[in-house]
Amino acid sequence: MAGRRDRRGDRREEILLAALEVFAERGYTGASIASIAERVGLTQQGVLHYFPSKDRLLAEVLMLRDQRNLDVIMLPGNEGAVTLDTVAALVEYNAQRRGIVQSFTVLSAESVIEDHPAKDFFQERYGSARAWMAEVVRAEIGDELPGGVTPEQAAPLIFAVMDGLQLQWLLAPDEIDMPALFRAFVSLLKAGVAAS
C-alpha cells in the first residue's frame, strides 16, 4: 500500500517533483509553467488542469518539501528524541541532495520580496522551527551555553548557519564541507559543557 496511489495522485506528484526541479533551477519568478509541463510530457494547460495557478503549484511544492525534511528528521528511530546530532544528520543528508537544497535556498530568499506567494509559508516555518529548536538545545545542553548564550538565541543561529552554509556550498561545493562545518558549529555550542 505504501508508496502506491491511483493514477491521479501519481500524475500530481510527478508534476510537483518536476516543479521542484524547475524552481530550483530558475527560481519561482523565472520558472514557467510550460517548462515544468515539458518535463512530464504535458502542455502548459495540462499542468493547469491539476493546479489552477502557478501560486497554488508553488504552495503544494513547498508542503511536499517540508514533509520530506520531517521524514528525515524523524527517520532514524528518534521518536521524540531529536538531538543536535539528528540535525547534523539532516545536514549530511542535504549535502547529497543539491536540487532540494537549491530549491529551498532560492525560494526562501525570494520569499522576502513583497507579496511573494511563499512569504507566509516561510514566516510560519521559521517561527515554529525556532521554538522547537530552542527546546532541543535546552534539553541537550541546558539553559546556559558558552559565552552566556541562551537556547532562544542558539535556535535562530542554528538555522542561520544551516541556511548560510547552504548558500556558500551551492556557490563553491569543492571549498565548503557543509557537514563538517556544521559539526564545528555544534562543537562551539557544546564547548562549555565539557569544561564545566
Add this chain to the structure above:
Amino acid sequence: MAGRRDRRGDRREEILLAALEVFAERGYTGASIASIAERVGLTQQGVLHYFPSKDRLLAEVLMLRDQRNLDVIMLPGNEGAVTLDTVAALVEYNAQRRGIVQSFTVLSAESVIEDHPAKDFFQERYGSARAWMAEVVRAEIGDELPGGVTPEQAAPLIFAVMDGLQLQWLLAPDEIDMPALFRAFVSLLKAGVAAS
C-alpha cells in the same frame, strides 16, 4: 569636490540606486528595466542608453553595493585593524538598511541558479571574503577556538550566520534582533579565550 560629479555620472548613479531598490523588491528576474526607469523619470530606453543590457546594469549595481560595504568596514578609523567588533558594527549598520540587506539576500540566493549573471561575482566575493575573515579571526583569537574549531572553519561560519540571520530578520524583523544574535555568536567564538 567629494560627492560631486558631472551630470552624466549623477544620472548613472541615480539609475543604479533605483535598480538596487527594484532588485531588492522583486529580485533580478522579476525586475523590469521599465520599472527602474519609472523611478528616475525615464523610459526603458532612457535607461538602456546608460547601461547596454539588464545584465550589465546588475553587474554595476553589485559593484556599487560592495563598495558601500567596504566603506563601512573601513570607516571607523580601523585602518588595517579590522576586528570582530568591526564586523558586528557592520551588522548593526545593516539592521538599519533593510533595502540593502534585502537586495543582497535576494540576489545572492538567486545567483546560484544556472547561468545567472551574478554567479561569478558572488563566487569570487565569498572566496576572498572567507580568506580575509580567517585572518581576522586568527589575529584576534588565535589558531585555536573553542571546541577545536579553526579560523578557516570560523570564517565561513561567520558569513553563514550573517546571511542566515538576514533572511530570518527580513521575514520577521520584530522577532529577530540581528545585531544581538550576531554578538551572541561572536561570544561563542571567544568563549574559550576568557576561560583559558
Add this chain to the structure above:
DNA sequence: GTCTATAAAAAGATAGAC
C-alpha cells in the same frame, strides 16, 4: 540624452474541442 515606434518572444490564464 531622451524620446517614439516597433519588433519578437514569452508569460499566465481562459474557453472549449475531443
Add this chain to the structure above:
DNA sequence: GTCTATCTTTTTATAGAC
C-alpha cells in the same frame, strides 16, 4: 484528462527621430 486556439500583458532590445 489533455489538447488547440486564443487573449492579454509584459518582457528585452533595436532603429531611428529630435
